Amino acid sequence: MSDSNITDFTNPSTFTLLGIAGLEAAHVWISIPFCFMYATALLGNSTILFIVKREPNLHAPMYYFLCMLAISDLVLSTCILPKMLAIFWLNSREINFSACLTQLYFIHCFSVMESGIFVAMALDRYVAICHPLRHSTILTSDIVAKIGLAVVLRGGIFVLPYPFLASQWPYCRTNIIPQLYCTHIGVVKLACADIRISNYYGLFVQFSVMGLDVLFMSVSYVQILRAIFRLPTKDARHKTFETCVSHLCAILTIYIPGLFFALTQRFGQDVALPFQTLIVNVYLLMPPMLNPIIYGVKTKEIRGRLFHLFSHKGT
Template identity: 75%
Template sequence: MSDSNKTDFTNPSTFILVGIPGLEVAHVWISIPFCTMYTIVVLGNFIILFIVKTEPSLHMPMYYFLCMLAVTDLVLSTSTLPKMLSIYWFNSREINFSACLTQMHFIHCFSVMESGIFVAMAFDRYVAICHPLRHSTILTNHVVAKIGLALVLRGMMVILPFPFLASQWPYCRTNIIPHLYCEHMAVVNLACGDTRVSSYYGLFVVFCVRGLDVIFIAMSYTQILRAIFSLPTKDARLKALETCSSHLWAILSFYIPGLFSSLTHRFGHNVPLYFHVLIVSVYLLVPPMLNPIIYGVRTKQIQDRLLWLFTHKGI
């Protein structure tokens, strides 16, 4: 293995994923919370999908977008966790070059899709609160399907340059990735030559794509809050705020760690590598784990349906 790591090559057949640099001896113990979180991700999001599918009263735009979020979370976590656990448990560190680029595309593509879904959910809440009488005519099933398709295409097209550019660089230093999965900049940093195009495009995605999403969400909630605080009674204001609270918590759990992760990877040169790898790995699991919990705890319709399933079906 050592010879292959030092020999000049332009396209390595495999990369070696280190795991968490400096914490290799603790991999088995670290795997326990990761495996637990992944179990919650799978169970929680499948329960959300099952409840929305089987409950006709939930067949409305808000819950359709929630289902899109659940599917995105499942794909996002599944694209990384099985390989992570194989590193933790079996020391299976090799990953095929093309498989690495595929994993890279899935991770970043579905992260962009999830960001877009939060924008769509913010728009849904804006229409529901600011234009309640027109909600059913504006957000029809056909429009929701078009929005979903647009989010998928946007995610695929925006992230497509990541693996394409990564496949073009010569790799003449090493094929060892000091990470748990094929994160874009972790792979690009191994390449020789001038890789500024990849770095700049990564920053473009962070600031222009996700940044615009955050701006659209902020604009929606500015209008929502203005409409809420103009309501005549306190009860009406509280009820309107309650319909938005779960969405706001989900947004915070997604954007804050994601922004911290992206900026740390590019500018946090004094941050220990093991800390950064842990943070970005947890980031891929915590939002998918929290989303079904947040919506399950704070959405009465889902609570009622879940309670009915437990009491009538013995689940």
């Protein structure tokens, strides 16, 4: 690390994103799968939005929540990939201090929103399977709109202290972030102050928001499984469970890497830095790519509309 990066400064005008330390020579090659992931996320999520908007039969709570998930995935991936590709292709490592705080806000905000959307989707599956005759009266358009607004407000409000707290700390050791983009813990680790407030608040958000979401989804699926096992025939149980498979797969793609990400960020001092960086990128970029694929393949209505769309264009 050069002497210019270790200096006596407070609130630096820029941070330097290190990229993947030790693999700088392979940055161009590493960019290829990430570029593919971004293109797939853009195409897949835009296709989901287009199909749901075009087909009146899909104007239902499940597909409204799916559209919210697609929008969240588009914003999340777009917050990350352009700057990442600039580092890989142009060696453009500097990021303005305010831009860094803005990026970390949007990354964490839409991650919390995405978790809330999965809870809303679990609620929809619970009502559809456990109370099928009351689904349309319970999840009315007004209720769906209020749930969507609550998900957005929760993400925006709970994450707002992240950039506020990060902007209050003095940064007097280094301005190098050993990642490809700005995250809350990645930035505040550079502060030369007691950052326990930031650490405690970050853990509070992880456990009180994400933890409660996982608890709620677990309770919902326990009730769903109980209802499924009470069905009279094996075929009925299989068909009903099929309606939940895509949601369960999407949950696994975000929460399992997310748990590893949270643990390695705080306690992974012995984990190799390049591996940590790759895991962080997989955590944030795989779900936007995989979600439209999972729902496109596993959701019969979307799959049917997609086949109809392409077959109609081919004739």
